[in-house]
Amino acid sequence: MAETTTTPPALLLRKRFGNAWALSAALLVLVAVLDPTQLIATLTFAGKALAGTAPFIIFAVLAVAYLKATGAENLLAKAFEGNPTRMIIMAAMLGGLSPFCSCEVIPFIAALLAVGAPLGAVMAFWLASPLMDPAMFAITTGAIGIEFAVAKTLAAVSLGIFGGFGTLLLAGTPVFTSPLRENPQVGGGCGAKKPFSSSPVWRFWIHKDRTQTFRDTAIENGAFLLKWLTLAYVIEALMVHYMPAGLIAKVLGGNGLGTVILGAFVGMPAYLNGYAAAPLVAELLDQGMSNGAAMSFMIAGGVSSIPAAIAVWALVKPRVFAAYLGFALTGSIIAGMVWQTLT
Template structure:
């Protein structure tokens, strides 16, 4: 009999302690400092989770299916052919693909190792953390379909903007010898040759793929549940304690300043796209401008720690600085456009 005391826990049990602990700490503080508000806070979060449940279920099943079938193997084809075509395809697929942070590193490392143009890689890097099927579903449920579609378009647009910007500046010192060292293929997901196999759409015919479907589904369900629980607790506290006129005065209005401020606040303050969606929805209710909301989510999504580490691990600081510059500039442009359209 195996010694269960020393077995490694399944993947879906990992990476949940921090967010759950923070949620518990917030509730404990509410109970300690304002006990009458404790039950309304818990009730608000529970009802919000229940309302978002259909979107969570769809997101979990969609990502699990894509992982189990190996559909993401098709992404490598975006990095073949004409450089301009590569940039556009990389931005499109980066904005739609269900990547986790640990898979981005081995995938990009493999591409860089075989000489893929940095412009196409930059396009994928910028677009990838901003949108995926799960995030689209959560954003739709929290803010609305129009905002989710606009954010998807902004993700693709940012990728194209950064990709062609990198391509145009490829001969400058900024992008000369961009890599820290020649990357090796591999990563924390155990992908030694990432995205090299053909998809198997009928994944249930293979036991290993069924296991992948189960583990991916449970892992994503735990991930979404922990972050959305934290987000809805924070939202409940914002509704009760944060004056609406404060948000309206700082991030309201239609001027360029609010869009720039949204991007500048979003870059260091962002949690992740799943937690940010309900918080931004509440900020919009309290008077945050549409443009500031978009620039906040775009700038924060690209600069959040998992996305930034994937870039920092492979390229030199000047290239990383260019990555952040493209993110900030593109997020402001996206915010201005959405401010006009919305």
């Protein structure tokens, strides 16, 4: 989805609720206590799944570390210059492709809003950015397949454009009048002290500080992906063993609009980031979940995931946040229906 001006809200909430390792351990302890014969099978399943995903994890970690070390995040500022229509399209495209976390973008977006950057472009970026990045693309490809990953990327950009132009059209209404909170929390999370303030340096290895950034980012993202995917695969192992496949097929199967809508309404309050959601959705698909419901689940859940939603909630008034969720819910259903039709 702030309590002080020095602790970023996303980081604060993550410290309280984001301990994926603890949750994984708690689930394994429950299995050991309630069904000890299943513990080894659960650990084996999760271990094999992680090993199978390892090439995608390594590629994702190295790609993000390179982009971070070069300072490529500075290119994001280009999306918020020029004609409003161009800004919305560029913001949606960069949001759907950039490898940077939501809390990192908070100070940048706050500064843009404060100096009058169009809320439509900001909304486009906000909606697209939590749905896809290079690491998530690799993980989604490994868990579900390249076609789904490409479709989700297109859906992310399309959702950003949809929300951006929707905001632009409704800019004169009370919903979007004076959107900023009086005292927005703009602490620079994720170690981003001066985001978007310099030009990229593509040959980063000749600079000691950038080499250190590459190393630190690789370690940080590797640990991040490992903990979330471990949790996802532990849950997937439990789903395979305990959840009746017939139930999933009955509730979320079929080709009707109802399954797509249900997927969106289930996904939105699930608050799952795309890394954890991909393996779980892959298992649900194997158990009978429809393609459209899978897409709407991942789109709605990604936008409402805690780090993404808190980045918006921290800066804008509740009515703008409600519009953000409304665009996400509507767009996820549309994306699900389109994917259902194409597949």
